[in-house]
Amino acid sequence: MAARPTSKTSESSDKVSVICRALRRAIIEQALEPGAKLPEDSLGERFGVSRTIARHALGQLAAEGLVELRRNRIAVVATPSWQEARDAFDIRIELERLVVRQLAGKLTKAQIAELNAHVDAEDGARGGADAVSIRLATEFHILLAQMTNSPILVRYVSEVAYRCCLTLSLYSRPHSTECAINEHRAIISALAKGDEAKVMELMHHHLDSVANRALVAPTPQRGRDLLDILAPYADEVAGNRVVKLPKVARRG
């Protein structure tokens, strides 16, 4: 069989799902920055649904790690720490290696054409907004995952890719998509040739370099949790246990 026959993994067409998709996209395109407030009322009003639905949608996105939900507090777009970002990329590397391992040499010509078409689209978007480039690059990886036809794998790759996307907007310097596009092409080519070891290595390297390009260092100013920033200084406070800090406003 050429990979596995295709089937859909899409969400149902609930109002909840619609809102989830909209918010997800807004988040990964950085229309909603990390930390942005998401009051249930406003969302409901904006999407023409009741607060119940908006709330449910927020719950789903929280389960995906895109939104942070604190009791009795306004939901906000997640603000992963630098370490969490690195962890996400590490997981992503393993998952996507698995994807290409399953796919190597098993793609139909139609599927390869689809992948190439997608990369062409990425290429075409190079002049446009950065956010679109990032989204397309992410969707390339999700497209790959979908071709495994393993719903679980699709879900995890999608989630973790979105999370990585989110961290890029936090920690990344202005994006350079050029090499990423070339790397995508190289991956397609190796997949077509069926060189399992090589494509796994390519994917590993690709994601690692994306991570390294982005997560250059625990950039001290942006996106770090106040508690983390203060941690080294807390030692100097006399008679203060560092382990359990008192309640402090997070990211005032």
Place this chain on the structure above:
Amino acid sequence: MAARPTSKTSESSDKVSVICRALRRAIIEQALEPGAKLPEDSLGERFGVSRTIARHALGQLAAEGLVELRRNRIAVVATPSWQEARDAFDIRIELERLVVRQLAGKLTKAQIAELNAHVDAEDGARGGADAVSIRLATEFHILLAQMTNSPILVRYVSEVAYRCCLTLSLYSRPHSTECAINEHRAIISALAKGDEAKVMELMHHHLDSVANRALVAPTPQRGRDLLDILAPYADEVAGNRVVKLPKVARRG
């Protein structure tokens, strides 16, 4: 640093979370078998909450893949196909290899003691109900994941482990936990010694043999979706596209 300092990943104490935990446990202990119906009303009544809350909880569990939600239909405990079960184990292997890779040689004595204590508990439960053994074995893996102190990794390992647990109840023959316990001990030992390559190999082998013990073959009778069973026959139907089957009762 000895692994990373421990912090909690628990869910908040919402009513929703309470119900989620209860259902999750009921599912992995097979008190609720795959396919079992979960009407919102009944759940709400049982847990002393409104339908709204029960519904929200079901949404969360659906996001984790433990529950299947179909529009306008009663929610049911998920019934993964054999292929999905195999996919889940494949993903789990990669994730848990990552766990032990991060942990090798980095555990404190206290953590090793905790792991040993857990395995002792598994040992002590050998006489008891099968469901408890399975749950404890699963929790061992989650405990490991928690020691990485990577919330994302904890979440994914937990989810996929629960899913695997679920599939065991579908496809597994009467469980033999003996060797699993020994394998757990071997993993702890290798982790303590810090032999990264070996512990990854051990974990790989451990999970692979759990999967093979359980998923012996696509058992034709139980747990298979009617559509899957019929798929080979559909080819013979004249002029019928196999891709899109008409609506058919699933698992009548």
Place this chain on the structure above:
DNA sequence: GGACACCAAACTGCATGCAATTGGAGCGCT
């Protein structure tokens, strides 16, 4: 000027109510 107490607006947590959809029992027809 700065710290503190207090209050109103904003927001969440949850239950309830109503319309729409489903599935299955009952019933008649062949």
Place this chain on the structure above:
DNA sequence: AGCGCTCCAATTGCATGCAGTTTGGTGTCC
């Protein structure tokens, strides 16, 4: 009996309402 039809109880999809909590601003006192 087997098949199809109708109709109703069961159940979901969703909005609204009320109570409790947080937030941010104001006034007061030192």
